[in-house]
Amino acid sequence: MNLTPSSVKSDMLKLGEAAYQASAEIRRARTSVKNAALIAIGEEIISSRDTLMAENEKDLVVGRKQDIGDALLDRLTFNDARFDTMVEGLHQVAALDDPVGQVSDMSYRPNGLQIGRMRTPLGVIGMIYESRPNVTVDAASLCLKSGNAVILRGGSEAIHSNLALAQCIRSGIGRSGLPAASVQIVEVTDRAAVGELITMSRYVDVIIPRGGKDLIERITREATIPVIKHLDGVCHVYLDDGADPVRGSDIAFNSKTNRYAVCNAMETLLVANSVAATTLPDLARRLLDAGVELRGCPQTRKILAGMAVSEATEADWYEEYLGPILAIRVVSGLDQAISHINQYGSKHTDTIVSEDFTRIRRFCQEVDSSSVIVNASTRFSDGFEYGLGAEIGISTDKLHARGPVGLEGLTSQKYVVFGDGQLRS
Amino acid sequence: MNLTPSSVKSDMLKLGEAAYQASAEIRRARTSVKNAALIAIGEEIISSRDTLMAENEKDLVVGRKQDIGDALLDRLTFNDARFDTMVEGLHQVAALDDPVGQVSDMSYRPNGLQIGRMRTPLGVIGMIYESRPNVTVDAASLCLKSGNAVILRGGSEAIHSNLALAQCIRSGIGRSGLPAASVQIVEVTDRAAVGELITMSRYVDVIIPRGGKDLIERITREATIPVIKHLDGVCHVYLDDGADPVRGSDIAFNSKTNRYAVCNAMETLLVANSVAATTLPDLARRLLDAGVELRGCPQTRKILAGMAVSEATEADWYEEYLGPILAIRVVSGLDQAISHINQYGSKHTDTIVSEDFTRIRRFCQEVDSSSVIVNASTRFSDGFEYGLGAEIGISTDKLHARGPVGLEGLTSQKYVVFGDGQLRS
Numbered sequence: 001m002n003l004t005p006s007s008v009k010s011d012m013l014k015l016g017e018a019a020y021q022a023s024a025e026i027r028r029a030r031t032s033v034k035n036a037a038l039i040a041i042g043e044e045i046i047s048s049r050d051t052l053m054a055e056n057e058k059d060l061v062v063g064r065k066q067d068i069g070d071a072l073l074d075r076l077t078f079n080d081a082r083f084d085t086m087v088e089g090l091h092q093v094a095a096l097d098d099p100v101g102q103v104s105d106m107s108y109r110p111n112g113l114q115i116g117r118m119r120t121p122l123g124v125i126g127m128i129y130e131s132r133p134n135v136t137v138d139a140a141s142l143c144l145k146s147g148n149a150v151i152l153r154g155g156s157e158a159i160h161s162n163l164a165l166a167q168c169i170r171s172g173i174g175r176s177g178l179p180a181a182s183v184q185i186v187e188v189t190d191r192a193a194v195g196e197l198i199t200m201s202r203y204v205d206v207i208i209p210r211g212g213k214d215l216i217e218r219i220t221r222e223a224t225i226p227v228i229k230h231l232d233g234v235c236h237v238y239l240d241d242g243a244d245p246v247r248g249s250d251i252a253f254n255s256k257t258n259r260y261a262v263c264n265a266m267e268t269l270l271v272a273n274s275v276a277a278t279t280l281p282d283l284a285r286r287l288l289d290a291g292v293e294l295r296g297c298p299q300t301r302k303i304l305a306g307m308a309v310s311e312a313t314e315a316d317w318y319e320e321y322l323g324p325i326l327a328i329r330v331v332s333g334l335d336q337a338i339s340h341i342n343q344y345g346s347k348h349t350d351t352i353v354s355e356d357f358t359r360i361r362r363f364c365q366e367v368d369s370s371s372v373i374v375n376a377s378t379r380f381s382d383g384f385e386y387g388l389g390a391e392i393g394i395s396t397d398k399l400h401a402r403g404p405v406g407l408e409g410l411t412s413q414k415y416v417v418f419g420d421g422q423l424r425s
Numbered sequence: 426m427n428l429t430p431s432s433v434k435s436d437m438l439k440l441g442e443a444a445y446q447a448s449a450e451i452r453r454a455r456t457s458v459k460n461a462a463l464i465a466i467g468e469e470i471i472s473s474r475d476t477l478m479a480e481n482e483k484d485l486v487v488g489r490k491q492d493i494g495d496a497l498l499d500r501l502t503f504n505d506a507r508f509d510t511m512v513e514g515l516h517q518v519a520a521l522d523d524p525v526g527q528v529s530d531m532s533y534r535p536n537g538l539q540i541g542r543m544r545t546p547l548g549v550i551g552m553i554y555e556s557r558p559n560v561t562v563d564a565a566s567l568c569l570k571s572g573n574a575v576i577l578r579g580g581s582e583a584i585h586s587n588l589a590l591a592q593c594i595r596s597g598i599g600r601s602g603l604p605a606a607s608v609q610i611v612e613v614t615d616r617a618a619v620g621e622l623i624t625m626s627r628y629v630d631v632i633i634p635r636g637g638k639d640l641i642e643r644i645t646r647e648a649t650i651p652v653i654k655h656l657d658g659v660c661h662v663y664l665d666d667g668a669d670p671v672r673g674s675d676i677a678f679n680s681k682t683n684r685y686a687v688c689n690a691m692e693t694l695l696v697a698n699s700v701a702a703t704t705l706p707d708l709a710r711r712l713l714d715a716g717v718e719l720r721g722c723p724q725t726r727k728i729l730a731g732m733a734v735s736e737a738t739e740a741d742w743y744e745e746y747l748g749p750i751l752a753i754r755v756v757s758g759l760d761q762a763i764s765h766i767n768q769y770g771s772k773h774t775d776t777i778v779s780e781d782f783t784r785i786r787r788f789c790q791e792v793d794s795s796s797v798i799v800n801a802s803t804r805f806s807d808g809f810e811y812g813l814g815a816e817i818g819i820s821t822d823k824l825h826a827r828g829p830v831g832l833e834g835l836t837s838q839k840y841v842v843f844g845d846g847q848l849r850s
Binding site: 024027028101107109113115118120122123205206221224226228247250251254258342362364365366368369370371372373374375376377379380381385386387397398399400402403404412413414415416417418419420421422423424425 | 646651679795797804825840
């Protein structure tokens, strides 16, 4: 499609208006109706298998022609296992408790007023993401279940796959009786559509971007609507004084090598000076054997003399490698570890390996990250592992949702006040 | 002072850097130390009475010369009663539970990980407000108690009063041993200082503006830091079918006339058609007698024929009068009342007067406002009345804090995870 900016604008405003109207209905929809919609979407995906595969192939043909790379092509590819995962995800979200309308902290005030807080949907969510078409289904299901309307804007490289999934979603929603505009996909691939979406404050309540740092920085800079975002994951493991070398090594190794291209992988290892000489050589050997490139501070390089460890620069401490590279720094102890994490980290997830109660207590209090972990892999920082049932992303912001964002993060709380005629004097 | 923009910028960056450093200390300060600081600030205010009065007089002289009006002059004026109120406020905040470090929802996952959420300070808060110097003390105390550093930017008309209060705050904080930069006041009255404050995302975590709609709109538009804001309070009282005329009339009268210039005063009265003829005449008479100007829909004017009721225009439904004016609309019933509130309201506070369980249930669920009240005055929407102990403002945003914002709204929650060597497979 090749639209002029003004027609993009009017198209987007139409989507916004429709989403806004739909949100008034879906906010009060019964849980059973929302669940029925989720199950129906899954059925539509299964019965539309051939169409989905054919539309997906169109994206793959373009992708191969444009040489987008094997990794991206792989993420883009549909197959039966991925359909099963999508459908399973829909069933899992259907099985979760509905947060909408939950009342908490209800109690009486001295004047007889009862005051509590009720969970409500946010309204209309604008979701902007790249590549993986399964995000289309995940995001739609979480937004639906939490009573929000959603406008989805996937990457242009997945446009055919996403539109085909949108058709399944629309059919499923239609069968449940919810308004079709509860979930809408932006069909315009023009980048101006994103510019419109993130400034339609009249219709859209929150923007959730998922993708590369460039995309998220641009959206944060240009959005006039609140953004729930996750910029990057510069995660640390700190091996404290007295940390068991085997446990420390296992946690560090798992945090780095379990998966490389994920935001909760360790990017920098901090080691207390007192355990560096006993722990680092074996651990470094394991990492090098696994194909991880090591970059160390002078002290690290001294301890690992003879091994392939290049010199870490200041820039390395800020780096989210998302790959088999690890920065290593020997620190004097807890204080320096905490300062390093708060200065260079991205407030995502940081682990301490320690048995010292007082230092663990300080680490938990003073590390200013969305997840602070004691004696376990950073890789556990994840909505499923935390028992949220699903996640729409991991927030490194401090306001509203922090850490893995599930259904609760897609709602807010309003006050409800019950009286019997109270007047203010 | 008459600074060039570049020196304003460097002055503000210095404040930001100092606040950021201080926040690392105050975030881990003990409750007893923070409370001691609050009590000490109160003592400094009492012992600095004469200086405060003298500095306040400087502002009043300028204010009278600039003819800022009696209302503003009154809000600006110090006296013993106001000092007492400030000190009492400090003691009240000291008596509140410390939210920092509170752990909730801690439970075991099947793999033995314990996962919970810990309340943490936001970091550095930028507070921008107009006129009333008591906000200086209120905001400082709430930010201190919640473990945040704060940069305060009051109105230029109160600059001498605010700087004198700042001196008391600094002395009080100094006596407790907390870093002096925990609370800083912007001494530069140049407007460019605000522009800097709301874009120093490196140092400032959240902006809280308090003041007129113009100020808040400007800040929201220009800030690159998250804003917790309250734009306006277009509050409604809806008298439902079957509403008791006396109770309905009392609640409406109190919601309008208890105080005019406050955000939780009623601005539009909605009356179900079935009770309009029996309720409106007496209520209108009371309001007119109290000096309230009435603007009605055609139906209202018909029922109140002979009384001084002008015609309400479309613009009236959006209006926050903040004064003795009331818009009145007769609606067909609950559905129209809810649509009216969600369309024209400001998502602040709305009351239904009713005995009908099913309609009350719908009103609570479907009205998308920060406070939904049943059978009580809108005037109760307030941090003190809700038992928060104090409030830094009332948020009409949906993300993060909604409604009256107390200590909890000045904190966020991070995940804490305790393990004994768990690795991800």
